[in-house]
Amino acid sequence: MNRDWADIWGGLALGLLGAGVAIYAGLRLDFGSLRAMGPGFFPTVLGVALAVLGAAVALPAWNRAAESPKIAWGDASAVIGAILIFGFGMNRLGILLACFAAVLIASLPAPHDGWRWRILLAASVTLLCWAVFILGLRMSIPVFPKLP
Amino acid sequence: MKQQLIGTGNIAGVGATITRRAALAAAAAFALTTPAFAQEWPTGPVHVYVGFPAGSSPDLLARIITEPLAEKLGQPVVVENKPGAGGVIGVQQMLAAADDGHSFGTTINGPLTTAGRMMPDLGYDVATDIQPVALIATSPLVLAVSGTSEVADLASFIDLAKAEPGALAYGSVGQGSGAHLTAELFNNAAGIEMLHVPFTAYAEVTTSIIGGEIDAGFMAPSAALPHVAGGKMKMLGVTSAEPFAQIPDVPVIAGNAGLPADFKAELWNAFIAPAGTDPAIVERLNTEVNAILSDAEVQKKLLDMGWQAAGGSAEDLAARITEDTEMWGAVIDKVGAAQ
Amino acid sequence: MTAWEGLAHGFGVALQADVLIYCLLGVTLGTFIGVLPGIGAMAAISLLLPITFYISPEAALVMLAGVYYGAQYGGAVASILLRLPGTPQSAVTTLDGYPMARQGRAGVALFVSMVSSFAGSMLGIVVLVVLAGWLSQVATAFRAADYAAMMVLGLVAASTIGSDRPAKAFAMVTLGLILGCVGTDVNSGAQRFTFGQSELMDGINLVALAMGLFGVAEVIGNIRNAERHAAPERVTFRQMMPTRDDLRRMPGATLRGTGLGSFFGALPGTGSTLSSFLSYALERRIARHPERFGNGAVEGVAGPEAANNAAAITAFVPTLTLGIPGDPIMALMLGALVIHGIQPGPEMLTARPDMFWGLVVSFGIGNLLLLILNLPLIGIWVSMLRIPFRFLYPAILIFVCLGVYSVRGSAFDIATVAVVGVVGYLLALARFSPALLLLGFVLGPLIETNLRRAMLISRGDPMVFLERPIACGFVIASAALILLSIWRRRIAADSH
Known part of the structure; x- marks a missing residue:
């Protein structure tokens, strides 16, 4: 049936997260008193609030029709992969290699065929990033791969 | 020359047969046996x-x-x-x-x-x-109070704190910070009780003391000093063993107002x-x-x-x-x- | 020294050749730093710090201040063109600036933002000169209870932004507040939701959160369909010019934004973020057609930009008159003065009037330079949109990563961007407002620490929120706002 699935799933996820936060904070952190509120006071209260709000988002959506958005999992994975390769690679591979690899991966889902432009793009972004951040802003990141 | 190559961890020219562990061990061995290594240091x-x-x-x-x-x-x-x-x-x-x-x-x-x-x-x-x-x-810390406070010196501050235990509130830059622990050390040594109010920066503690929201705080001398000149703050004592050169007029807490002579807290x-x-x-x-x-x-x-x-x-x-x-x-x- | 004598004195300082050059250097660097996503004034200051050792203290302060307010100009550029806010303040600018760019009005949006920024700064300077004494008294009069009540008002007022369903808006604010709890609890030292990661002990990195929620989420959503949004072929001066309708809407929004920014900026803390959100909320509330907001309303750019620039100027009030830095960047700037043996503090105004008035005049000169520098750049920025998105977005991702890394040199923060990016993408698909999440995240820790501090100092008596006039005022205003919106909804429901 054509329900407002975005709000149903969104509300459900937030509600569960809120309940989880409230339970974790309630069990692990001291609630304290009104005078000396403990570290658990805010998270517990906020967790309960989010659980209630999540339900308030999800329940009315059940009887509402709406178009469901499509999630582009492939695009998301490429972007996330590129960021992670760059983040964890730059101190070991050096900024040049990490940047080149990250741009190649990020460009994979782009709706345009061919390898030439991807490699050219990776090379020019790498050059630009070296010029701006290493040459210009003098950031302290290894440029070349660290040999074992 | 070869020693230096290994010592710096750059084994590219040494050959692939040497594993990283072996190279490190070799580097350590050379470091211990050859004084030449330290003389050439730093290489980068x-x-x-x-x-x-x-x-x-x-x-x-x-x-x-x-x-x-x-x-x-x-x-x-x-x-x-x-x-x-x-x-x-x-x-x-x-x-x-x-x-x-x-x-x-x-x-x-x-x-x-x-x-x-x-x-x-x-x-x-x-x-x-x-x-x-x-x-x-x-660096020592100083005990600072508002410039408008009726307290004139360390002894009268301790008297005031003793008159009503827990009535005075002091600020720190967070639970377990030097300012917090020093204040607790002081409470202990002076036999008094003060309410701890944690802040995140000396700037906040300063505002709060000057505005009269809290009564005192142990602070870095350079955080308190600018406000002393304008009469907004008073420094009652310093936590070093000797008077501190930046604020020579502020008396040491040790041995003053009945506190032990070995009281000392320094960052x-x-x-x-x-x-x-x-x-x-x-x-x-x-x-x-x-x-x-x-x-x-x-x-x-x-x-x-x-x-x-x-x-x-x-x-x-x-x-x-x-x-x-x-x-x-x-x-x-x-x-x-x-x- | 009267204000006129002071200003004359200030011109003498600020017009010295070396001070002028460092002012230009500061604002230019500030603009570019602001344009680069994620790279903030912190990174710029660490870059410039070695230079400050070798130049006069006046020039050093003028230059660092130039970076600070110059970055506010630049911050709007990436927000409008790419929905990449470097700071929470410029996150507000994305709400209507980015839709304007999507409608092919990027040039107008940038023009409006520059002009409002300039007007906000200039009026902010007037406020600084005329009301500095009064504002500094206000700043010391504020106590923990007042701050907590003020932030709550900010949250209540802003919760109407960007979502048609109140439950979704409040859910985002609450999620932001929860994320703000992550890290070491100031009051007890307890670790909350850090799961043994020492990188999380100071909380989630704000820049990583902003970049992930907005920039990365936007990239993921646009890879396949961005090529459709073609930018104008050539940017002529006419395309930059606002329409008559835009011009009619701008002045009021700019003035109201300046007022909010000038006042809240002077309060130590997060005045500039709060004022830009409040300005947006105010414009939306008083607009005859609030549904225009979020779809490219000019007031939604003009108001918040004026507010955050005015706030960037009046943020110097507590710093200069009380010696109390309002935010960490301000504290770093004062640290640079200490290097020169100048003790920043309340007596600086009397002991070093050259410093104070020189800085004030340099604000004016710097903002003029910024306007001259930025107006011609608009064409260049807009023409960036002509680059096909498939060439642009991998570069955006790399710049985002390096910008986040520049904050504290942590690879962990880059991983945070990746995770937040996916979450932000999903939230955007389901039409949840990331701006509200960010606001909750920024204000949450301030509300919590101030509320707990107020209760601690009052020894557990909640009446402190009603007994103090300032706090009570904010509490009443918050309550009134909530009642007003319930009443409006009821009327709207009845009329259906």
Whole structure:
């Protein structure tokens, strides 16, 4: 049936997260008193609030029709992969290699065929990033791969 | 020449048969047996990790030392700011980067003394992972109250606190901070009780004291000093054993108003290396840091920022770490700040 | 010294050749730093710190201040063109600036933002000169209870932004507040939701959160369909010019934004973020057709931009008159003065009038330079949109990563961007407002610490929120706002 699935799933996820936060904070952190509120006071209260709000988002959506958005999992994975390769690679591979690899991966889902432009793009972004951040802003990141 | 190649961890030219472990072992062996290694050190830029952001007081202090150090070593000295977790991240990053005797750190006392008691996962053991190099500088804290407060001196402050236990509130820069622990040490020694109100920065504590929201606070002298001149704040006592050169008129707390004569609480800043650093390098660094600290201009720069140049041997620093870890450990146990 | 004598004195300082050059250097660097996503004034200051050792203290302060307010101009550029806010303040600018760019009005949006920024700054300077004494008294009069009540008002007022369903808006604010709890609890030292990661002990990195929620989420959503949004072929001066309708809407919004920014900026803390959100909320509330907001309303750019620039100027009030830095960047700037043996503090105004008035005049000169520098750049920025998105977005991702890394040199923060990016993408698909999440995240820790501090100091008596006039005022205003919106909804429901 054509329900407002975005709000149903969104509300459900937030509600569960809120309940989880409230339970974790309630069990692990001291609630304290009104005078000396403990570290658990805010998270517990906020967790309960989010659980209630999540339900308030999800329940009315059940009887509402709406178009469901499509999630582009492939695009998301490429972007996330590129960021992670760059983040964890730059101190070991050096900024040049990490940047080149990250741009190649990020460009994979782009709706345009061919390898030439991807490699050219990776090379020019790498050059630009070296010029701006290493040459210009003098950031302290290894440029070349660290040999074992 | 070949020794130097291995010693710097650059084994590209040595051949693929040597594994990393073997190369490190060889480097360590050469380091112990050949004094030539330390003489050729440093072979590249030296990195000094600082656990606070650029422009902060610990960072500026580090730069006062690293600038002349670069000249003396003949290699650039790069300050690496890795702020976070009260300076602990800086120490962690120094340990993670250390592989070739070119990564060191300067840190405040917290990560070497109290952090082990306050944090569940420190990621390092001060006793086995850290090689002390030299104490750079020390700073006491001052007990400050509002300029409009009726309290005139330490004795009348303690009298006021005793009149109604728990009525006075003091500010600190966070649970387990030097300001908090010093105040608790003081409470203990003076036999008084004050309400602890944690803030995040001295600027907030200052506003709160001047605005009359809280009554007192132990603060860095340079944080309180600007407000004393305008009459907005009064300094009742200083926590060092001797009067502090930046504020010579402020009486020491020790032995004053019935407090024990050995009352002393100081923050400090030290130069450290990862454990396992070539002793010759540690020795060289200790000598250079001491030489830099004996320069009158450096001393003045430090004092302007509220730091008294210290110096001394690596063993002195090691002893200081042990001593302070015990002293603050007792306070932490008492106030239940440990996790 | 009267204000006129002071200003004359200030011109003498600020017009010195070296001070002028460093002012230009500061604002230019500030603009570019602001345009680069994630790289903030912190990174710029660490870059410039070594230079400050060798120049006069006046020039050093003028230069660093130039970076600080110059970054506010630049911050709007990436927000409008790419929905990449470097700071929470410029996150507000994305709400209507980015839709304007999508409608091919990027040039107008940038023009409006520059002009409002300039007007906000200039009026902010007037406020600084005329009302500095009064504002500094206000700043010391504020106590923990007042701050907590003020932030709550900010949250209540802003919760109407960007979502048609109140439950979704409040859910985002609450999620932001929860994320703000991550890290070491100031009051107890307890670790909350850090799961043994020392990188989380100081909380989630704000820049990583902003970049992930907005920039990365936008990239993921646009990879396949961005090529459709073609930018104008050539940017002529006419395309930059606002229409008559835009011009009619701008002045009021700019003035109201300046007023909010000038007042809240002077309060130590997060005045500039709060004022830009409040300005947006105010414009939306008083607009005859609030549904225009979020779809490219000019007031939604003009108001918040004027507010955050005015706030960037009046943020110097507590710093200069009380010696109390309002935010960490301000504290770093004062640290640079200490290097020169100048003790920043309340007596600076009397002891070093050259410093104070020189800085004030340099604000004016710097903002003029910024306007001259930025107006011609608009064409260049807009022409960036002509680059096909498939060439642009991998570069955006790399710049975002390096920008986040520049904050504290942590690879962990880059991983945070990746995770937040996916979450932000999913939230955007389901039409949840990321701006509200960010606002909750920024204000949450301030509300919590101030509320707990107020209760601690009052020894557990909640009446403190009603007994103090300032706090009570904010509490009443918050309550009134909530009642007003319930009443409006009821009327709207009845009329159906």
